[in-house]
Amino acid sequence: MWRKRTTRQEALAGYLFIAPNLIGFLVFQLIPIIAAVVLSFTAWDLINDPKWVGLANYKALLRDPVFKLSLKKTFQFVIINVPLQSALALIIAVLLNQNIRLQNLLRTLFIVPWVSMSVAVGLTWTWIFNSQFGIINQILLKFGMQRIPWLASQDWALPSVIIVNVWQYLGFHIIVFLTGLQLIPREITEAAIVDGASAWTRFWRITIPLIGPILFYDLIVNMIGTFQIFDLPYAMTGGGPGNATRVYNLYLYQKGFQFLRMGEATAMAVILFLLIAVTSGLFFRIIGRRINYDLT
Amino acid sequence: MPKSVQLIGRILLYALVFLILFGYLFPLFWQFSTSLKHLDEVFRGLTLIPAKPMWENYRTAWSNFNVGKYLLNTVIVACAITLGQVISCSMAGYGFARLRFPGRDAIFYLYLGTMMIPSTVTLIPAYIIVLELGLVDSLQGLILPFVFGNALGTFLVRQYLMSIPNDLEDAAKIDGAGYFTIWTRVMLPMSKPALATTAVMTLVAQWNSLVWPLIVIQSDRWKVLSVGLADFRLFRNVQWNTMMAAVVMATLPMIIILFLAQRFFIQGIQFSGMNK
Numbered sequence: 001m002w003r004k005r006t007t008r009q010e011a012l013a014g015y016l017f018i019a020p021n022l023i024g025f026l027v028f029q030l031i032p033i034i035a036a037v038v039l040s041f042t043a044w045d046l047i048n049d050p051k052w053v054g055l056a057n058y059k060a061l062l063r064d065p066v067f068k069l070s071l072k073k074t075f076q077f078v079i080i081n082v083p084l085q086s087a088l089a090l091i092i093a094v095l096l097n098q099n100i101r102l103q104n105l106l107r108t109l110f111i112v113p114w115v116s117m118s119v120a121v122g123l124t125w126t127w128i129f130n131s132q133f134g135i136i137n138q139i140l141l142k143f144g145m146q147r148i149p150w151l152a153s154q155d156w157a158l159p160s161v162i163i164v165n166v167w168q169y170l171g172f173h174i175i176v177f178l179t180g181l182q183l184i185p186r187e188i189t190e191a192a193i194v195d196g197a198s199a200w201t202r203f204w205r206i207t208i209p210l211i212g213p214i215l216f217y218d219l220i221v222n223m224i225g226t227f228q229i230f231d232l233p234y235a236m237t238g239g240g241p242g243n244a245t246r247v248y249n250l251y252l253y254q255k256g257f258q259f260l261r262m263g264e265a266t267a268m269a270v271i272l273f274l275l276i277a278v279t280s281g282l283f284f285r286i287i288g289r290r291i292n293y294d295l296t
Numbered sequence: 297m298p299k300s301v302q303l304i305g306r307i308l309l310y311a312l313v314f315l316i317l318f319g320y321l322f323p324l325f326w327q328f329s330t331s332l333k334h335l336d337e338v339f340r341g342l343t344l345i346p347a348k349p350m351w352e353n354y355r356t357a358w359s360n361f362n363v364g365k366y367l368l369n370t371v372i373v374a375c376a377i378t379l380g381q382v383i384s385c386s387m388a389g390y391g392f393a394r395l396r397f398p399g400r401d402a403i404f405y406l407y408l409g410t411m412m413i414p415s416t417v418t419l420i421p422a423y424i425i426v427l428e429l430g431l432v433d434s435l436q437g438l439i440l441p442f443v444f445g446n447a448l449g450t451f452l453v454r455q456y457l458m459s460i461p462n463d464l465e466d467a468a469k470i471d472g473a474g475y476f477t478i479w480t481r482v483m484l485p486m487s488k489p490a491l492a493t494t495a496v497m498t499l500v501a502q503w504n505s506l507v508w509p510l511i512v513i514q515s516d517r518w519k520v521l522s523v524g525l526a527d528f529r530l531f532r533n534v535q536w537n538t539m540m541a542a543v544v545m546a547t548l549p550m551i552i553i554l555f556l557a558q559r560f561f562i563q564g565i566q567f568s569g570m571n572k
Contacts, residue, residue: 010475014400017390020388133339170320269420
């Protein structure tokens with residue numbers, strides 16, 4: 001494909017064409033990544049000069065009860081959100097894949113919440129969840145049931161935000177799965193039907209193994225994204241009531257930009273990166289190996 | 297299976313799909329419905345369709361809650377970044393896919409390697425860079441870190457250009473076209489689908505972006521919509537109808553663009569959700 005002769009002119013053109021992109025990458029991606037690691041060993045309030053403090057930030061975090069709590073809340077968020085979202089998305093994708101007409105329109109309608117601003121989505125659901133006048137509690141009352149204190153209670157606040165997150169990004173995962181399902185050759189499904197396999201058997205024996213790689217990749221991407229959840233809890237609860245929804249990035253933001261502890265905040269960012277790397281690594285080891293990549 | 301059983305199955309399937317879709321989109325309907333209600337009606341309970349649509353709520357939100365001002369800032373920032381990214385990713389995609397230069401593949405793998413690093417890691421150092429450049433509390437500060445393009449867009453354009461044959465490029469070369477001409481006359485038109493996908497994905501991400509504007513902007517005049525709307529949470533007496541009107545105005549532009557460019561959104565999702 002390539003011309004054999006590499007001219008100096010071509011190399012120069014190459015560098016010039018990637019230059020804007022590369023400058024942006026270096027200044028706002030690569031240098032910040034390195035700087036983050038360095039900053040995490042300093043104490044800095046943006047006003048005085050940064051001071052080298054070694055591992056003090058990391059030690060301070062390990063002693064910080066709110067840090068531990070935010071870690072716990074984030075893990076809870078991930079553990080409930082990711083499987084729930086994937087399961088629901090897969091069910092809906094399978095339904096849509098049954099030769100349903102208007103496929104394009106339906107796909108588009110399902111991603112309307114995804115293109116909506118998270119803050120706007122959060123506010124809409126704050127109204128839906130409103131304890132006194134919100135539509136859900138109004139309906140519960142109509143049917144003679146008790147009101148649920150949704151965002152106002154320590155116990156319900158986190159599940160409420162998770163529900164909204166599942167709702168907002170469900171369409172994204174439906175599209176991903178639907179694309180995977182459409183790659184499954186029709187002959188395989190038809191052969192299974194001829195052999196008398198029930199829909200249930202076909203789902204577990206054909207669908208799941210064949211979209212395995214896509215399902216797996218989607219779970220990883222979803223997990224990495226959910227570890228960094230910020231917008232919805234920020235807009236809906238600001239972390240409260242108490243610390244009920246104080247997820248990791250919300251606390252990191254407060255550490256950095258409200259308490260001006262840049263060193264501790266970047267240490268949190270580095271820890272988050274390590275956590276994500278370790279969790280994805282484990283995920284690859286445990287599940288990734290069992291997946292057959294050849295079939296799709 | 298007898299025909300009639302199959303038909304009933306189909307009907308049930310359609311009923312189920314539309315029931316799910318209806319339930320799924322109901323929150324958006326409720327948002328719109330609330331935005332048109334009188335405040336009395338808002339608190340009176342469960343009317344689905346407002347007795348008399350109050351379009352004034354939109355005017356109130358526009359002027360009293362500064363939606364007009366914030367919207368303008370959002371439009372400027374999102375459009376500037378999208379335009380910059382399309383140009384930059386197109387140029388870099390061409391460079392990486394079609395030109396030979398030392399270190400090309402190493403640089404590209406470096407891009408890929410950092411793609412998985414959470415954006416949280418770069419947040420504070422990037423803020424410090426913008427602070428040092430004196431761009432805190434300005435629209436330039438919102439635009440600069442993103443305007444040079446991103447790895448995903450570059451990756452997408454590169455893959456797209458590598459998948460199409462060289463014929464046109466070769467013809468242009470024989471005609472004596474330089475690299476810049478090849479880029480504007482051959483590469484840009486050829487990579488339109490990949491660029492459209494990059495554009496819509498960037499536009500949505502930037503329109504909805506919250507964290508970066510939250511830390512960079514302090515004064516009210518440079519606030520973008522997401523930050524302005526988030527301030528609603530801090531108000532004591534929320535007027536739900538006006539708030540929902542503001543919410544509709546914040547989300548409608550992206551929903552309209554979604555319907556106009558469906559294909560590119562779907563491609564964008566397929567690409568970001570499935571590339572390995």
